Amino acid sequence: MAERMKMRIAVVGAGALGLYYGAMLRRSGLDVKFLLRRDYRAISSGGLNVTSPAGDFHLDGVSCFHDSAAMGEADLVLIGLKTFDNNRMVELVRPLVGEKTALLTLQNGLGNEEILAAAFGAGRVMGGVAFLCANRGEPGTVHHLGQGAIRLGEFGGGVSDRAQAVAGIFNAAGVPCEAVADLMKARWEKLGWNIPFNGLSALTGLTTDRLLAHPPTRRQVTEIMGEVIRAANAQGHSGPVDPASFITRMLELTEPMGDYRPSMMIDRLEGRRLELEAIYGIPLRMGSEKGVEMTRTRMLHALLEAGEKL
Amino acid sequence: MAERMKMRIAVVGAGALGLYYGAMLRRSGLDVKFLLRRDYRAISSGGLNVTSPAGDFHLDGVSCFHDSAAMGEADLVLIGLKTFDNNRMVELVRPLVGEKTALLTLQNGLGNEEILAAAFGAGRVMGGVAFLCANRGEPGTVHHLGQGAIRLGEFGGGVSDRAQAVAGIFNAAGVPCEAVADLMKARWEKLGWNIPFNGLSALTGLTTDRLLAHPPTRRQVTEIMGEVIRAANAQGHSGPVDPASFITRMLELTEPMGDYRPSMMIDRLEGRRLELEAIYGIPLRMGSEKGVEMTRTRMLHALLEAGEKL
Numbered sequence: 001m002a003e004r005m006k007m008r009i010a011v012v013g014a015g016a017l018g019l020y021y022g023a024m025l026r027r028s029g030l031d032v033k034f035l036l037r038r039d040y041r042a043i044s045s046g047g048l049n050v051t052s053p054a055g056d057f058h059l060d061g062v063s064c065f066h067d068s069a070a071m072g073e074a075d076l077v078l079i080g081l082k083t084f085d086n087n088r089m090v091e092l093v094r095p096l097v098g099e100k101t102a103l104l105t106l107q108n109g110l111g112n113e114e115i116l117a118a119a120f121g122a123g124r125v126m127g128g129v130a131f132l133c134a135n136r137g138e139p140g141t142v143h144h145l146g147q148g149a150i151r152l153g154e155f156g157g158g159v160s161d162r163a164q165a166v167a168g169i170f171n172a173a174g175v176p177c178e179a180v181a182d183l184m185k186a187r188w189e190k191l192g193w194n195i196p197f198n199g200l201s202a203l204t205g206l207t208t209d210r211l212l213a214h215p216p217t218r219r220q221v222t223e224i225m226g227e228v229i230r231a232a233n234a235q236g237h238s239g240p241v242d243p244a245s246f247i248t249r250m251l252e253l254t255e256p257m258g259d260y261r262p263s264m265m266i267d268r269l270e271g272r273r274l275e276l277e278a279i280y281g282i283p284l285r286m287g288s289e290k291g292v293e294m295t296r297t298r299m300l301h302a303l304l305e306a307g308e309k310l
Numbered sequence: 311m312a313e314r315m316k317m318r319i320a321v322v323g324a325g326a327l328g329l330y331y332g333a334m335l336r337r338s339g340l341d342v343k344f345l346l347r348r349d350y351r352a353i354s355s356g357g358l359n360v361t362s363p364a365g366d367f368h369l370d371g372v373s374c375f376h377d378s379a380a381m382g383e384a385d386l387v388l389i390g391l392k393t394f395d396n397n398r399m400v401e402l403v404r405p406l407v408g409e410k411t412a413l414l415t416l417q418n419g420l421g422n423e424e425i426l427a428a429a430f431g432a433g434r435v436m437g438g439v440a441f442l443c444a445n446r447g448e449p450g451t452v453h454h455l456g457q458g459a460i461r462l463g464e465f466g467g468g469v470s471d472r473a474q475a476v477a478g479i480f481n482a483a484g485v486p487c488e489a490v491a492d493l494m495k496a497r498w499e500k501l502g503w504n505i506p507f508n509g510l511s512a513l514t515g516l517t518t519d520r521l522l523a524h525p526p527t528r529r530q531v532t533e534i535m536g537e538v539i540r541a542a543n544a545q546g547h548s549g550p551v552d553p554a555s556f557i558t559r560m561l562e563l564t565e566p567m568g569d570y571r572p573s574m575m576i577d578r579l580e581g582r583r584l585e586l587e588a589i590y591g592i593p594l595r596m597g598s599e600k601g602v603e604m605t606r607t608r609m610l611h612a613l614l615e616a617g618e619k620l
Contacts, residue, residue: 306514
């Protein structure tokens, strides 16, 4: 990877997550190129607007592309594609990959690093879990609503200089970022929140506070968390997670969020596809393979899948 | 109970079920009085219309009441109240009860006979499960769409002369009816269909054929049936039900029903309350009390309850 000041970053999958993190990195002075679809015309002509409780900002002269073949090699490829578009991921990323290119997927759920590793070699691949609340506005605008921290790490495990360097550029850009030694454990821990809250809210239309206020749904939330943690621990991560204290911590984190609408609830309300394979299908299979049958998670997956207009 | 020709029948809870069975009994020549709310004016003035694949018919001079206190004693009280109105059941039935009055609840789920037994003595109480597809049309009209058979029995168990006599009047009226020795077993067997199909269809908006066509939801259907049968068998009914053959039989029965919309799905689509306590709450508690935890049924109950606009 090149020195920080010269670092060439390519953003593939410029939804709210890709636009927000790309904008923050670009604002910090890095060379950021965006592969755009919906927002190409708006950002090429009018620049990129970010609204944020931390202060709105506008970027002019944003480097926009329709086709990744025209973007040239990057030092770091930031991947924010929706996981149901993963069948296109390799072809979109391939033109950006040079000898020393690193790939960082900030996508949801499981199975993303594996696709990149199979195509480009495991050594290039990093992943991260993003705690970001953002959505797209009109073309050319992304609304940052809150949070934004990233926990990233090497697909192969361990804390590398490279992971620490990438964490450094995020922190320098105003995005709290931590390099973790056990990426897969971090991914499963995020699933411990996403699997119950995303699915239950998408299915019932209830915000997180209402799911927790109603004892029978609160019980489902905590029991599903327990299933996820049992499946996570069965994967043999570094140090098992204690289910009871994990659940307590997640509820303490969620209670103050009030009438929060998880992203999957918003996706369902707005008629978009849900990222069911990455968040449910693969974790369910990985649990089963280790002998952990996630009964409630499987039922939630079946009900969510049944509601997809496919 | 009086002789057949003189039998005085009072129908309490004249939704589609009460109107249909009451109309069939009245058409057969019995003295049937209806306690009406919504349909009082229409039936008093214009009579009661039944549409049916077996032939439409019209009844004039139907005996309509607003208040059960004006109805006089009945020999048989037929109860078709929605179970969420059970808090009104005893006061509605009380004026109809004389020394020899028998009570027959054809309501859904569990817990109905117990309320009647506590108020009027267990010896009066019979119950039945109705396999009826019917709904109300405009006031004064009930649409019989198909089926209609009843399995009835004594709350106290065993086949009594009384139960056989009541089965006889239904059969004479063109309603296939069987007196069964183990009413509670019959109720649980009906729950083996209702608990999966009613809830899953109400929650997902999918008809029975689509629930069965999609392997993950089909799996939920059969696993929920298995939970219900395990809980049923734990109640100590006469002869346990074999889960595998029960599931096979229920699927064979359901497949030919095509795009059937279970009553709870229609209730949810039309914004009505669901009979959750009788069909889910009480069976769940009775399972738990016998050490059978119905995990999927409990989750389904929680999700259905969360969707109630209460």
